[in-house]
Amino acid sequence: MPLKDIFCQEKAISAIQCSFAGDKVAHAYIFAGPDGIGKFTTAKEFAKLLLCKNPVRKGDFTDSCSNCASCQAFDAGSHPDFEHVYKELLEFTKEGKNKEPPFEFPIDVVREFVLDKVSQRPALSTRRVFVLTEAEKLNNESQNCLLKVLEEPPAYCCIILICTRPDKLLPTIRSRCQILRFGPINEEKIIEKLRHPGLSEKQIKFFARLTDGSLGLAGTYSQLETAEANIYETKTYILDTLANFEYKNALELAETIQKQSKEIAAIWAKLAPATSANDIKRKSTVIILQIIISALHDAMLANVAAGSQIVNFDQSEQVKRIALRFSPEQAAQKIAECFKTLHYLESSVNERLILEQLLLNLAETDRITSEL
Ligand SMILES: [Zn+2]
Numbered sequence: 001m002p003l004k005d006i007f008c009q010e011k012a013i014s015a016i017q018c019s020f021a022g023d024k025v026a027h028a029y030i031f032a033g034p035d036g037i038g039k040f041t042t043a044k045e046f047a048k049l050l051l052c053k054n055p056v057r058k059g060d061f062t063d064s065c066s067n068c069a070s071c072q073a074f075d076a077g078s079h080p081d082f083e084h085v086y087k088e089l090l091e092f093t094k095e096g097k098n099k100e101p102p103f104e105f106p107i108d109v110v111r112e113f114v115l116d117k118v119s120q121r122p123a124l125s126t127r128r129v130f131v132l133t134e135a136e137k138l139n140n141e142s143q144n145c146l147l148k149v150l151e152e153p154p155a156y157c158c159i160i161l162i163c164t165r166p167d168k169l170l171p172t173i174r175s176r177c178q179i180l181r182f183g184p185i186n187e188e189k190i191i192e193k194l195r196h197p198g199l200s201e202k203q204i205k206f207f208a209r210l211t212d213g214s215l216g217l218a219g220t221y222s223q224l225e226t227a228e229a230n231i232y233e234t235k236t237y238i239l240d241t242l243a244n245f246e247y248k249n250a251l252e253l254a255e256t257i258q259k260q261s262k263e264i265a266a267i268w269a270k271l272a273p274a275t276s277a278n279d280i281k282r283k284s285t286v287i288i289l290q291i292i293i294s295a296l297h298d299a300m301l302a303n304v305a306a307g308s309q310i311v312n313f314d315q316s317e318q319v320k321r322i323a324l325r326f327s328p329e330q331a332a333q334k335i336a337e338c339f340k341t342l343h344y345l346e347s348s349v350n351e352r353l354i355l356e357q358l359l360l361n362l363a364e365t366d367r368i369t370s371e372l
Contacts, residue, residue, distance in 0.1 A: 002063045003045040007193070007215060008185045009038050015180050016046050020062055025050065026178040027153040030135070032166045033182030036216025042182070043131045043160045047082055048074045050158055051125040070125045080123040085113045085132045088276055101276035103346065105138040110145045118149050118157055127156045135161035136168040143170050150176040184213020194218060198226040202314050206232060209311040210294055220271075221287065229267045234260045235291045239312055242295050242362070243321035250359040257359075258352060261285045282345055285355075289345075292362070293338045299323040300331040337361050 006013060012031070019025050031039040045064070049055060052064035052071050064071050073079040086109075090096040093108040114130055122128050132138075138146065149159065150173060159177075166174060190208040191201075193215060199222055207225070211217040225231050234257075241253050265284040269277060294311035295318075301308045302323035312319055326334060341358045345351065 001041060001045065002066070003042070003049060004061055004063055006038050006042050006045065008189055009042060009182055012042060012180045012182050016042070017061060019178075020049065020055075021060070025158060027157060028150050028159045028161070028177040030161045030163050030166055030169070030174065030177045030179045031182060032163050032179055034184060034212070034214050035164055036211065036214035036218070036220070037182050037185055038215070039162045039182050040131070040133060043162060044084075046160070047129040047131060047158075050127050050129055051079060051081055053125065073124060079125075081125045081128045083113060083117060083128075083130045085109060085130055087134060087137060088274075089113055101278060103137070103278075105132075105134060105142050107139070107142045107145050110138070110142045114149055114159070115145055118154060121154075122156050127158055128154075130157070130159045131162065132159070133162045135163040136165040138169070140170070143173055147172055147176075185215045187213070190215050190218050194222050196222060196226060203232045206235070206311065206314065209309075209313070210235075210290055220268075223271060224264060224267055227267045227271060229264045230260070231264065231287060234288070235312070236315065238288070238291050239295055239315045239318040239322075242292070243318035245325070245363055247360070247363040250363045251356060254352070254356040254359045257288050257355060258285075261288050281351075285345055285351060286342060289338050289342055292358075293335055295319065295322055296326065296331045296335050296338070299326055300328045300335075303328045303331070334362055 003013060003016070029043075031043055033039055048064040048071060049062065051074060053068040054065045055062050056065050064074075066075070070079065070081075074082060087105040088101050089109045090099055090102050090106050093106075093112045096106075096108060110132075114132070118128070118130070120128070132146075146159075147170070149157075153159065161169070161173075161177065163169065166179060187205075187208045190211075190213070191204050194204045194207065196204075203225060204218075204222065207218045207221045211221065221231055237256070238253075241249060245253075261281075261284040264287060265277075265281045268280045268284060269275075272280065298310040298312050298319040299322035301310055302319050303326075310316070310319060323331075337358060341354050344354045
């Protein structure tokens, strides 16, 4: 996809165009913003443009030519001056064989795929471009290693950090990078993009709202759904259950949720064989937690700002019942508990236990529910 066709990120693209046209390409960038809104696609296309031997200028827009030796090597995935650096490369490091795919971005990957390679002069183009994905997972020692490159980058080098949470990066890293922010994508545009004969309008609208402007994530969920992951059916079940929730339902719901998240993970693994099994497992549970958070958030809105746009627009009765169970303060507190659970999931403690704990917490309410 050429740079000019990237969807709905005009501001970031125009900043790139300005720096390219003014010959002011920075040595390091942070592409910041939520997952799935085109940061990596943009970084790849920007890299292709930076490496292209014959960029094409049309009006005030410059794009790669797609014909030169550099563009061809880039499209074939074999450009010697382009490095996509990601945490799972650990298994290709000197000491990394047979190591489990890491949750954090390991220093060995930064050392061997950035620090050691940055001094090699470009082989085909006039620049070398490094794109690091999931930079928010760089731990302190990895960031300090990266800092060595950022402190004195060779003139030909450009490093792009793809990052959902720039606040997780050391100030010394941030101050050496130009930060480009990528914003969420408009709901109508996501719906337009995701229309598919296998999906109903309701399902697409729900995915667009659940993922909050992340086209990539909404696209992944829709893809999973057409492969029969039954995410929409699961969310309908969760909302129905939460609307009539009692202590005794908590363990049963935890079990169903776990079973369902395993089914999603199994389908996801087939669609994305390059992603580590642990990451897929975690991401599948995150979908379920996102659904619970959306239900609580909708309930909070129903209490404090009735008539607002809600995620579960197709189950407004259930949302009203959940709103009767939880005051806005309680809903906010339960949402905070869900976020805590998300955090625990990332440190990979016993998933079953923390889901049960969360759902038992959700069953607790100060309000009298017998009138419901
Ligand atoms: Zn080219």
